[in-house]
Amino acid sequence: MKQTIKWGIIGCGDVTEIKSGPAYKMAEGFELVAVMRRNLKLAKDYAERHNVPRFYNDADELINHPEVDAVYIATPPDTHRYYALKVANAGKICCIEKPMAPSYAECLDIQTTFERQNLPLFVAYYRRSLPRFNKVKSLLEEKAIGDVRHVSWYLSRTPSTLDTSDTYNWRTDGKIAPAGYFDDLASHGIDLFAYLFGNITCAKGVSGNQQNLYTAKDIISGSWEHESGVVGTGMWSFGTYKREDKVRIIGSEGELSFSVFGEVPIEIITKNKTEQITIENPKHIQKFHVANMAKHLSSDFQHPSTGATATHTAWVMDKILG
Structure with a gap:
């Protein structure tokens, strides 16, 4: 090479x-x-x-x-x-x-x-390559909240101007993205959970189109289980009155929360204290992802996001969509 x-x-x-x-x-x-x-x-x-x-x-x-x-x-x-x-x-x-x-x-x-x-x-x-989420991974591995029991993610947003106009948007075209913003946005979180807790062994869900603004789905709920025994639930709704994005990881000794898309602090709550950790994302958000590809191709470093891991994420998405 x-x-x-x-x-x-x-x-x-x-x-x-x-x-x-x-x-x-x-x-x-x-x-x-x-x-x-x-x-x-x-x-x-x-x-x-x-x-x-x-x-x-x-x-x-x-x-x-x-x-x-x-x-x-x-x-x-x-x-x-x-x-x-x-x-x-x-x-x-x-x-x-x-x-x-x-x-x-x-x-x-x-x-x-x-x-x-x-x-x-x-x-x-x-x-999978961002310092922010690798900090979450290290906190879990260090058992900052004890043994993880379950994870939940709630993501909602108001309809965008594209949704309510005649302007074409491939992200809500059911022929290109059957589940709409779920395909585009939720895939990031589902993939991240597989990275944090191990592959998902079973998943199911319910989906629909409540607003009739476009041909893709606009509301999806799901549940799943990781090979580690961690159980997950998610709700993704793209026609609500406000934007909200919160992941809660509940453990035997506390909980950890963060946003998948926002840069709010990582919060750790235990019986003894509440701690917040702020890690900013780089200007070029794929900087570490691309740098890790270079490392993978020039050394024995294993990139965390490959065709195999992404195919697993797609399998989970399909299962949630039924």
């Missing part, structure tokens, strides 16, 4: 502007050399602003360019499998934006294809 791994991005939209794209230029041993967008003018604009030498409106040109060693797929999820199989066929490293694909079956197809070809596959569940 080359000392410097040269990356190309398929789908250089909003998510790549600050959250992820710059991280590929910052990581030691990585270089961003090409971007693709269906609109060539927008691809050129991105390349010029981010000092990327090549830009395309044809994904095949980027994937098959001899100087592109690895490809980051940052398109909407309905095209993830299509592009990922092309990357695998070209024999190249891949990172896919989350969710990995709209269904468990598609995720499994992607994962097994890369495994058969012995190609590295990562998925951008970047919370």
Whole structure:
């Protein structure tokens, strides 16, 4: 493998502007050399602003360019499998934006294809690499709240202006994201819980569309059990009067709470004290995720978010959705 791994991005939209794209230029041993967008003018604009030498409106040109060693797929999820199989066929490293694909079956197809070809596959569940959530993991391992009994997550939000307008939003298109914002947002938390408590052995749920604002689901409840014995419950509602995002982990000696998306302090409550820990996220939220990919590819370090872990998350999501 080359000392410097040269990356190309398929789908250089909003998510790549600050959250992820710059991280590929910052990581030691990585270089961003090409971007693709269906609109060539927008691809050129991105390349010029981010000092990327090549830009395309044809994904095949980027994937098959001899100087592109690895490809980051940052398109909407309905095209993830299509592009990922092309990357695998070209024999190249891949990172896919989350969710990995709209269904468990598609995720499994992607994962097994890369495994058969012995190609590295990562998925951008970047919370597994953030210091904030690794602090939560270390607190649990140190038994700061004793033995964990159960975890609950409540996530709600008001309808957005996109939801109540005629503007197209793929995140609520039932053909692309059948469970709407649950696919886009809840996948982060479900994946994080598998990281904190071990894989999930069984899951079930109820879902519906209460508002009739779009074709995807807008309310989902679920319950599950981890291989560690920890039991979980979740409620995700996208048509309430206010935004709320709170995870509570209940243990034999206390509880720990945090937000999946907000940067509120981690709070630990025991019989003797209440403690708050503040850890800010980096400006480029995928910084540690991308740096960990570089470590994985250059050493014996194991990246926490792979095709296998993301496929497990997709299985859980499908089970909750029935």
